[in-house]
Amino acid sequence: MTATVVLLTSAAAGVPPAAFPHLRGARAVYASGLGEDVTDLLGAKPAPDPAVLAAEAAEGAVVLFAASTDDPAVRVLPGAVVIGQPSGAKLVDAALVMNRLRSPGGCPWDAEQTHESLRQYLVEETYELLEAIEDGDRVAMREELGDVLLQVLFHARVAAEHVGDPFDIDTVAGELVAKLVGRHPHVFADAERIATAERQEVKWEELKQAEKQRKSIVDGVALGQPATALAGKLGQRSGRAGIPLDLFPAGQDAASRLFVLAATARRAGVDPEGELRAVAKQFAADVRAAEANARAAGVEPSTLEADGWRRYWPSGG
Known part of the structure; x- marks a missing residue:
């Protein structure tokens, strides 16, 4: 059977x-x-x-x-x-462990952290997860997802101690549930069914615009994200609004050209941040390979000049 x-x-x-x-x-x-x-x-x-x-x-x-x-x-x-359906019991356990670490008698280092001191770890763990996803390393993905979850639990626990405006992990989860349900009326209510992911993305933006009462199409864009990703996001948002390409920065300086490349790439459905990172990672791998080739030939890589790098550069690099 x-x-x-x-x-x-x-x-x-x-x-x-x-x-x-x-x-x-x-x-x-x-x-x-x-x-x-x-x-x-x-x-x-x-x-x-x-x-x-x-x-x-x-x-x-x-x-x-x-x-x-x-x-x-x-x-x-x-x-x-x-x-059976996932119970989420381990998520509760994780929140309880975080509370214990932060409480009196817990971990002194954890007790000293603030939202500001934790910022670097949130960025680092996010990029480590991204690398695990790109490498297809599922063991690393499990670990890095846990590390990103730790950042959420940690920040929520710190927020619960705020004197003027406290909130905790249940508040965070509750607002997330309300957001997901509210932005998927075709799933959780009797709204018209949405057949494609593309239509869902458009509908999601419409619901966010109404929900947050945004006055600009660029409201809500995280200006602190990496520059290539930011340019791509602005290109995507402006494309949905019908802003023509001739209004993009027209300067010939490197920064203006980079913005146009990233913004138009995202409009075309390409993730410029991911694609650029892939090229950069391949370049780093080629550098390592050239250094290894030089050492195998008895040459110290630090002595290489342009012609030497060309000689030992991996074929197809």
């Missing part, structure tokens, strides 16, 4: 991530005891007669959404893989 049972106690919580590999390989997807609306939302069909379901599971991969393992349709699939 190759059946998978996905326990779905709340449609609003969504499908557990672990279920997606099973859904991609399923020959049929059914739902039992979840109601017609939820069944349609899942793209499933009502579960057939238990005997029919068991016979079908015996012949190929079947996924069944159900609210409980006591459901009759689940009971005819005794060998099925059961996937």
Whole structure:
């Protein structure tokens, strides 16, 4: 039997991530005891007669959404893989550990930190996560995601101690939930369904504009982000607003040309920050390779001049 049972106690919580590999390989997807609306939302069909379901599971991969393992349709699939919804209990544990570290008798270093002193770590950990993603290193991704989560927990814990305007991790999470639900009315309410990611992105910006009552299309753009990413974001925002390219900086200085390149690249759907970083990382790898080639030939890299670098530069670099 190759059946998978996905326990779905709340449609609003969504499908557990672990279920997606099973859904991609399923020959049929059914739902039992979840109601017609939820069944349609899942793209499933009502579960057939238990005997029919068991016979079908015996012949190929079947996924069944159900609210409980006591459901009759689940009971005819005794060998099925059961996937429950993620509980988030470890997130609670992480918040409790952060509280303990920050409290009297905890870690002296943690107790001394402020929002300002922690800024450098937020930036560093974010870039380390980005590098792990670019390298496809899933072990590093797990660790770096945890380090970024630590920054969120740390800042929220520091914020809870503020005398004039305290807030904690529950406030942060609550506002996030409200934002996500409010900006996805087609998922959590009865708004018109959105069929494409492109349309969703446009709708998201419209909802943000109304929600925050922004007076400018560049309101909300993080001006502290890396310059290439900032230029790309401004290019994207201005493109949506119909600002023509001839209004971009027209100077011939390096900074103006870089802005135009990054902004037009983002308008064309290219991430200039990511692409530039990829080229830079390849260049760094080529430098290392040339140094290794020189050492292998008995030449100290620090003595190389232009022709020497060309001689030992890796082919295809």
